[in-house]
Amino acid sequence: MTEQNTRLYITVKEFIKQGIEQQRWKEHKRVPSENELVETCKVSRMTARRALDELTEEGVLYRVQGRGTFVAPKKLYSPMLKIRNIAEEIIERGGNYSNELILLQKEQCPTHLLERFELEEGDDIYHSIMVHKDNDKPIQIEQRYVNPKAAPDYLKQDYASITPNVYLSKVAPLTEAEHQIEAREADPFMQVTLKLQDNEPVLCIDRATWSNDTLVSYSQLYHPASRFRITGRFKTEHQLTEL
Amino acid sequence: MTEQNTRLYITVKEFIKQGIEQQRWKEHKRVPSENELVETCKVSRMTARRALDELTEEGVLYRVQGRGTFVAPKKLYSPMLKIRNIAEEIIERGGNYSNELILLQKEQCPTHLLERFELEEGDDIYHSIMVHKDNDKPIQIEQRYVNPKAAPDYLKQDYASITPNVYLSKVAPLTEAEHQIEAREADPFMQVTLKLQDNEPVLCIDRATWSNDTLVSYSQLYHPASRFRITGRFKTEHQLTEL
DNA sequence: TATGCTAAGTTGTATATACAACCAAAAACC
DNA sequence: GGTTTTTGGTTGTATATACAACTTAGCATA
Incomplete structure (x- = not known):
């Protein structure tokens, strides 16, 4: 399927972020693997991968080859620009x-x-x-x-x-x-x-x-x-x- | 071909960065498109894309959908860390x-x-x-x-x-x-x-x-x-x- | 002439597939 | 019991393909 309006990788990112927000996955715990996301989110592996990659880039997750993807400890510093209110x-x-x-x-x-x-x-x-x-x-x-x-x-x-x-x-x-x-x-x-x-x-x-x-x-x-x-x-x- | 040791996307990144270094592509000028890189670098479009994407993320390039990928203006603010002496x-x-x-x-x-x-x-x-x-x-x-x-x-x-x-x-x-x-x-x-x-x-x-x-x-x-x-x-x- | 349309080129999103690199735990071996 | 090997799972890299979204320039039409 090719539906740009939804932008599946963003949906997956939201899914992960919500799970972290709701403490479903806690710090240093594993989030679903790429293949698991393929199943649960009904997307291709590359799409799941993109979501995890971007969240890693944003400092939300970290990845270890051969082991999995994990929730990064509370972002002391975020690479995003955010001026605190x-x-x-x-x-x-x-x-x-x-x-x-x-x-x-x-x-x-x-x-x-x-x-x-x-x-x-x-x-x-x-x-x-x-x-x-x-x-x-x-x-x-x-x-x-x-x-x-x-x-x-x-x-x-x-x-x-x-x-x-x-x-x-x-x-x-x-x-x-x-x-x-x-x-x-x-x-x-x-x-x-x-x-x-x-x-x-x-x-x-x-x-x-x-x-x-x-x-x-x-x-x-x-x-x-x-x-x-x-x-x-x-x-x-x-x-x-x-x- | 699947040769991890070389890591083609890094090769492509180096190719682009050198071109900018040598002023082959100047500020706000277009660098090769994804398809052009496919030809000249003999890689798949996704690999060329990854190179351009990462350089964009690093602030070296910027991309405009429908037009192309361009050399970002001289970093007024450097993404590198530099503490003044x-x-x-x-x-x-x-x-x-x-x-x-x-x-x-x-x-x-x-x-x-x-x-x-x-x-x-x-x-x-x-x-x-x-x-x-x-x-x-x-x-x-x-x-x-x-x-x-x-x-x-x-x-x-x-x-x-x-x-x-x-x-x-x-x-x-x-x-x-x-x-x-x-x-x-x-x-x-x-x-x-x-x-x-x-x-x-x-x-x-x-x-x-x-x-x-x-x-x-x-x-x-x-x-x-x-x-x-x-x-x-x-x-x-x-x-x-x-x- | 001015307007709208089309076509070509470019980036953006998404899928399916394959193999490499790495890790950890289970199995096989001595 | 301790060591080595195998196996399955995970991330990493790479390819091929398809279509969407957008831009520009040139062409066709009114």
Whole structure:
């Protein structure tokens, strides 16, 4: 059979991923072999194989010739691009997520961003500022400029229920991200909003995200420096810049 | 024919990569199609396809259905891991690099690192502390623990002429790196060494590097927080951790 | 001239088959 | 009992074939 619309290898991938999700196959345990998948999923071996291969490439599985295919231990690092959502993160660790929308509007693109967004003087851009909280304690200020071409309905979303991150990754799946991380002096707004101690700096992440070579969003995330850490497996070139 | 020892798809990959290297196919130009490779390389289409697929996955090529397979533009972000060398960086921007070696010795591995390095209580490890300077102004404290198995001659190097980074990347090319970035309070040693202002925090990078699954080095890099920024294109999952 | 259609070429998905390489456990052997 | 061999199962490589989906350019038609 040749039915492209379904894309059988994706179906098989989903089948495996679900099984792992539901703990049917646990870490380091064997998942069905290629031949078993041929039987249960009614596909050819090459199709089953492709599914297992891609999941291996994605770090979900690992394979040992002569023995089988196994569930990889919890991905500490995933080769996929995934920017974690702060709401998810808070919920995952048992917190109580909420947010406060401070600004959400269309405005003229600031001059220093014109070039990055490939816009002309006077062009509009979306701008939002919100504060993310855990148990009503502010933990992140998020200022964000969004490309109207990439996310035309950005202003119409209900950000009480979803974060900008979630919406944006839906309409424009990220393919690239660029970050700058630095510690900065806090301005009075941050000091009040994040309830900083005297002289406590903020840990600032500048993040630009692309979707297929168009800049989707430029955001600045501020955290109380004394309370946060950024962790990651950076498989990339990075560089230290003197200010 | 079934000859595993040669692995035809690798031959085809090499063929394509060489052609790109030798500028036979330039950026955004078409490389041979699957069917053309079948002819010129005398392989089946699936084998040619696998070669092109893997090179696409590696970022060397990109494919457009219905049009062809093309040479990807010069990797702005390299899929390879490259950790920039601070000496190079300083020289590049016209500075005057020097360093001061504070400690270089063999010692018993600290208990909190035993597990990471897969060592037993009492096993030896190499330990170095140095200060990197630009125009005699200290800009980075580097504390480093090095796996003796991965870099047995670590203690014998002359670190006036090369940095640990350069030596290590020569003997054990990195394949992975994990980082933690945070702002910390400075201890008295850092305060004096980095000539910090009162209450100025340090921007700290914890970095672990692997070479083919063996942990080569665990290092901590400290910078004056008010003067430095970390930049990168992070194609990865990263995560914010509350302390 | 402008529009729509066709044909050729390309990548994408899927199947069926064959043998190589490797592993682990069972069987055969001494 | 301990060692070697066999056997079955698994992943890895390679081929041949078929059709789907898409792009482009050229041709036919209105």
